Amino acid sequence: MSALPGRRAAATRLIAAVAALGVCAGLAWSSARADTATRAETSLVRLTPEQYERSIHDIFGADIRIPANKVDPGSRNDGLLAIGDRKLTLSAAALERDDVVAQAIAAQVADPRRRATLLGCQPRSEQAADDACARGFVARVGLPLFRRPLSTEEIQAYVTTQHQAAEQLHSFSAGIAAAVAQMLVAPDFLFRVERGAADAAQPGTLQLDGYSRAARLSFFLWNTTPDSELLQAARSGKLMTDAGLQHEVDRLLDSPRLESGLRAFFTDMLAFSGLDEDPGFDTLAIDAGFYPNFTLSAQNEAQEQTLRTIADLLLHKNGDYRDLFTTRDTFLTPALAALYGVPLARSQELGGAVPWVPYHFSDGEPYIGILTEVSFLSLHSHEGRTSPTRRGKALREIFLCQKVPPPPGNVDFSLVQNTSDPRYKTVRQRLTAHRNEPMCAGCHKIMDPIGLSFENFDTAGEFRTTENGAPIDASGELGGKSFDGVQQLAQLIRDDPATTSCLLDRAYSYGTERKPTAQEQTWLVRLQAELTRDGVRWRDLMRRITLNPDFYTIPMSAAPLSAAAAH
Amino acid sequence: MRIARSMARGAAALRLIGLPALALWILSSAAGAETRGYAISMVHTATYAEQGNCPNGGNGSSTEIHEKILMDEGYSRAQAVKMLTGNERLLDFDTRGHLYGQRVDVGVFPTSVPDDHIETVQGAGPGHYMYGFNLAGKVTPDSFEDPETHQMVQNQMWRVLGCFTAYQYQSPSIPPYNEGIAWDTAMDSMPAWLLSISGADLSGDGDVTVTFDRSLDILIRDRRGGVLTGSSYTIDPDPRNHSAFKGHIKDQVLTIEPGNFFMQGESQFYALLRLTQTHLRLKLNANGSLSGIIGGYQPWLDYWEYVAIRGEEDSEVDIPGVYYALKRLADGVPDASGHNTAISAAYYLEAVPAYVLNRFGKVVGGAYVNGRPLNGVVAGEVTAR
Numbered sequence: 001m002s003a004l005p006g007r008r009a010a011a012t013r014l015i016a017a018v019a020a021l022g023v024c025a026g027l028a029w030s031s032a033r034a035d036t037a038t039r040a041e042t043s044l045v046r047l048t049p050e051q052y053e054r055s056i057h058d059i060f061g062a063d064i065r066i067p068a069n070k071v072d073p074g075s076r077n078d079g080l081l082a083i084g085d086r087k088l089t090l091s092a093a094a095l096e097r098d099d100v101v102a103q104a105i106a107a108q109v110a111d112p113r114r115r116a117t118l119l120g121c122q123p124r125s126e127q128a129a130d131d132a133c134a135r136g137f138v139a140r141v142g143l144p145l146f147r148r149p150l151s152t153e154e155i156q157a158y159v160t161t162q163h164q165a166a167e168q169l170h171s172f173s174a175g176i177a178a179a180v181a182q183m184l185v186a187p188d189f190l191f192r193v194e195r196g197a198a199d200a201a202q203p204g205t206l207q208l209d210g211y212s213r214a215a216r217l218s219f220f221l222w223n224t225t226p227d228s229e230l231l232q233a234a235r236s237g238k239l240m241t242d243a244g245l246q247h248e249v250d251r252l253l254d255s256p257r258l259e260s261g262l263r264a265f266f267t268d269m270l271a272f273s274g275l276d277e278d279p280g281f282d283t284l285a286i287d288a289g290f291y292p293n294f295t296l297s298a299q300n301e302a303q304e305q306t307l308r309t310i311a312d313l314l315l316h317k318n319g320d321y322r323d324l325f326t327t328r329d330t331f332l333t334p335a336l337a338a339l340y341g342v343p344l345a346r347s348q349e350l351g352g353a354v355p356w357v358p359y360h361f362s363d364g365e366p367y368i369g370i371l372t373e374v375s376f377l378s379l380h381s382h383e384g385r386t387s388p389t390r391r392g393k394a395l396r397e398i399f400l401c402q403k404v405p406p407p408p409g410n411v412d413f414s415l416v417q418n419t420s421d422p423r424y425k426t427v428r429q430r431l432t433a434h435r436n437e438p439m440c441a442g443c444h445k446i447m448d449p450i451g452l453s454f455e456n457f458d459t460a461g462e463f464r465t466t467e468n469g470a471p472i473d474a475s476g477e478l479g480g481k482s483f484d485g486v487q488q489l490a491q492l493i494r495d496d497p498a499t500t501s502c503l504l505d506r507a508y509s510y511g512t513e514r515k516p517t518a519q520e521q522t523w524l525v526r527l528q529a530e531l532t533r534d535g536v537r538w539r540d541l542m543r544r545i546t547l548n549p550d551f552y553t554i555p556m557s558a559a560p561l562s563a564a565a566a567h
Numbered sequence: 568m569r570i571a572r573s574m575a576r577g578a579a580a581l582r583l584i585g586l587p588a589l590a591l592w593i594l595s596s597a598a599g600a601e602t603r604g605y606a607i608s609m610v611h612t613a614t615y616a617e618q619g620n621c622p623n624g625g626n627g628s629s630t631e632i633h634e635k636i637l638m639d640e641g642y643s644r645a646q647a648v649k650m651l652t653g654n655e656r657l658l659d660f661d662t663r664g665h666l667y668g669q670r671v672d673v674g675v676f677p678t679s680v681p682d683d684h685i686e687t688v689q690g691a692g693p694g695h696y697m698y699g700f701n702l703a704g705k706v707t708p709d710s711f712e713d714p715e716t717h718q719m720v721q722n723q724m725w726r727v728l729g730c731f732t733a734y735q736y737q738s739p740s741i742p743p744y745n746e747g748i749a750w751d752t753a754m755d756s757m758p759a760w761l762l763s764i765s766g767a768d769l770s771g772d773g774d775v776t777v778t779f780d781r782s783l784d785i786l787i788r789d790r791r792g793g794v795l796t797g798s799s800y801t802i803d804p805d806p807r808n809h810s811a812f813k814g815h816i817k818d819q820v821l822t823i824e825p826g827n828f829f830m831q832g833e834s835q836f837y838a839l840l841r842l843t844q845t846h847l848r849l850k851l852n853a854n855g856s857l858s859g860i861i862g863g864y865q866p867w868l869d870y871w872e873y874v875a876i877r878g879e880e881d882s883e884v885d886i887p888g889v890y891y892a893l894k895r896l897a898d899g900v901p902d903a904s905g906h907n908t909a910i911s912a913a914y915y916l917e918a919v920p921a922y923v924l925n926r927f928g929k930v931v932g933g934a935y936v937n938g939r940p941l942n943g944v945v946a947g948e949v950t951a952r
Binding site for chain 1: 784787
C-alpha cells in the first residue's frame, strides 16, 4: 500500500478500506477457529442508522456531526425491521457510504481541539506517529465501539495503520484519523457480532456471552452501545449472574435513556420508516393539491407527535399500553393543530425550535388515541385519497399481529380508484362494489370493515363528515362485534387480547431480533395473562423480558453466521 | 331557528361525536352569539385594467420610465436603450434630484425634480370600471362604476397607478408585481393581520360586529405556499391595531358601517395601512374563506412611502411622478388650508379561517370551514374595545 504525499484524503481512505477488508478476513478466520472450540460468533445484526449515530455520540461526544448514513432501506420481517436487520447484507453502496461517513467522523475525532479530551495522552510530535499514545487510545475507544475488548493483535493492527498514515502524511492527527476511520468500517462496529456458547442444558441453543448480553440489553433498552458500567459488568462476569443481571437491568430501566429505546421500538413497530407497501415517513407523499394543510412541518412532526404520546403515557405516566388507543392526551405543534382543527397558542419565536404543547382532546372532539393521529391516518392512505383497505390492513398487521395476504396480481382496481363515478360517491360504496368480485372479497372482508371506520378522517387526518357530498357511514365490525365510529373501534382494540399479545410478541422479537421459539411463546402467553390482569406497563414488560434467561439465547438453527454479511 | 340550523349542521357528526357533545353544541349555539376568526392571507391594491384607460400608451415599467428620463436629458431612444441594457441599477436614477446644488434621492426629496405629469387613468362615469366605494356620498365627476355593485365609486388611487405596467391586472387575478413580491416576503416575517366577525347567527343575514387586529404571530403557510387554514393566532393587545365596525351580512356578503381603520405591518409595503371612511365588501365563500374589497380615504403620503421605500426598479413606478399625481388627485380629508391629505383607494383582501386567541390563550374567534366549526367549539362574541 502506498500513498502519494499531499493526497491525504485519498490515502486515508485507501488505508481504511484495505484495513477493513483485512478485518473482515480476520473475522471470518476467527469465526472458523472459534467454532472448533465450541464458542462461536453466532450472528451478525446490522446497526440501524439511529444506533450508529447514538453510538458515535456516546463514545466521541454529542457534538460530532454525522453525515446522513441511511443507504439501505432495511428489510421488514414479521412486522419488524429489527428482525430483517439480522438478514441484512452490506451492499457496495452502503459500504461506500459507511466509508465516507467514517472519514468525516474520524476527522472530527482527530481534530486537535477535540483530541485533547479524547486522546488521553500528549503526542511526542504533531508531525509523526506515536504508537504508545495511539495504542492506549485504540484500546480505550475500541471497547465501546466493538462492544468487547480488542485483542492484542487487533490493537496492533490499528496502531500500525496509525503509524503508516502519520509517517506518510507527516501528521499525528492524520494517523489517529486513519485508525478511527478503519475501526468505523470494521464489521465489529457496523454489526453487532453476537457470540455464544453451546448450552448443555438446552441442546441446540447458544447462550450469549457477557459482552453480547450487554450489547443486546443496551440496544434493546437504550438503542445505543453499552456504557462503561455495563461493559464492566460484562467483563467481571456479573452479567452472567442473576443478581448482576437484575442490577444492571434495573439501572438501565431507571435511566432517562429508556425513552430512546422505547422510541426506537415503536418507530419500528409502527412502520414509521422503511419501504413497505405503505411508505414510511422518509418517502411519504401526500398530494398538496388535495391536502394543502398537510404541510411539510406537519409531515415531519406527525411521527414525533405519536412518539411523544407513547412516551408520555408509557414512561412519564407509567400508563397501560392499551390506553394508547383511547387516550385523549397528546402533544401538538401549530402545524399539527391546524390539521386537527383545534386552537393552539403559539410561543415560537421566528426561527426557534418547534414548540410542542400538551393537548387534551375533549369528549366532543372526534380524535381519540394513536389510531386517529395524523401519523397512522396519513401513512396508510393513498396520495390523493383515503384507503380503508390500507388502514384496515395496517391496524390488523401492526397492532394485532395478524397477517393479511397481498392482493392477487390480476386484480382490477379501477372501480375503487375512480372517485368521480357518480354511482359511488363514498369509498364505502366503491369498496362494496369491488368486493362483489369473488377474488377480492375474502381479504377485503377482514380489512375494510375496520378501515371504513376511519373515513371521517381524510388522507391528511383532517376531520370530515361527507365525501363527495354524501354523508360518511363510519360503522363497522371487528371480530364479530359491531361498532359505530372510530371511538367505539378504539375501545374494542383496547380491550382485544390480541392487542396485548401483539405488543409482547413484537417487543420480544425486537429485543432478540428473531421470532420467539415455542418455549418462549409459552412464556409470553403466561406473561400476557399476568399483564392483562396487572396492567401492560412498559418498564414492567421490559424488566420481565430482560430477566428471562431465554432472552439471551439464540436457537442454533435461527441465525447462522452470514458469510455475505461478514463481507 | 338558530338551534334548528345548528342541529342540521351537526347531524352528520352526530354518529361520531355522540349525544352529549351535540347537546353541548346546541347549548353553546343557543347562547346567541358566535365569532369566526380569520387570518388575512392577501392584501393588494385593487386593479381593474381595461383597454382605453391610458390613451397615451401608459407609463410603462421602470425601464420605460428611465428611458424617458434619459431622453429628457437629450439622449436618443437608441442611445437610452443601449445605456440601460444591463446597467439600469448602475446609472443611479434614484439620485437624479437636485437640491441646493446637490444630487439627492427622489425617494426622499420627490420635489427635487419637476412634475413630469405621468399618465393617469382617463374616463369617468358609467362604463368606466374600477373597484371602490362611494366615499363622497354622491356621484362626483371622477367617479368610476364598480364592476360588482355597479354603483358609482371613488378611487383616485387607481387613476394614479392604473397606467403603470405593474398594475395591468384585474383583481382578483394576481396582485401588482411589486406588491405581490412584498406580501409574499412579508408573510414569513410580518405579524399576521386578523379579522373577526361576531353575531347572533353568521349562517344567514343579520347584524354583526367586525374587528381587525394585529397578531403576535406570523402567518403559517400551507403546502401550496398560501396561508394555512385553521391555524391559531394570538391578538397583539396594542389597542392601536384594533379597529371595530358595526357590520351586516346579507346574501353571504359582509359590509360595514364606515369608520376608521388602522393596522401596522412589518413590511416594505403596507408598513402602515390606515383608512378613514372605511368601507368593506367581503364575500363569505362556501369553503369558509373571505374575499373582497376594503377601501376608504388613505393618507396619500402613506402609499407614496410604500413605493418610495422600494425604489423604482422594485416598485416599477415613477416615484416623483406618483408623488405629484397623488397630491394632485387627492380627494379627501382636507387640511386647514383646504389641501386634501387623503386619496380614495381600494384594496383587494382575502382571508382564511383561523382561530383567534387573546393573550391569555382563550379562543375569542373560532375557525369555520364549510360552515362547520373545525373542532366543534363555538366561541363567544367579541365586543368592540
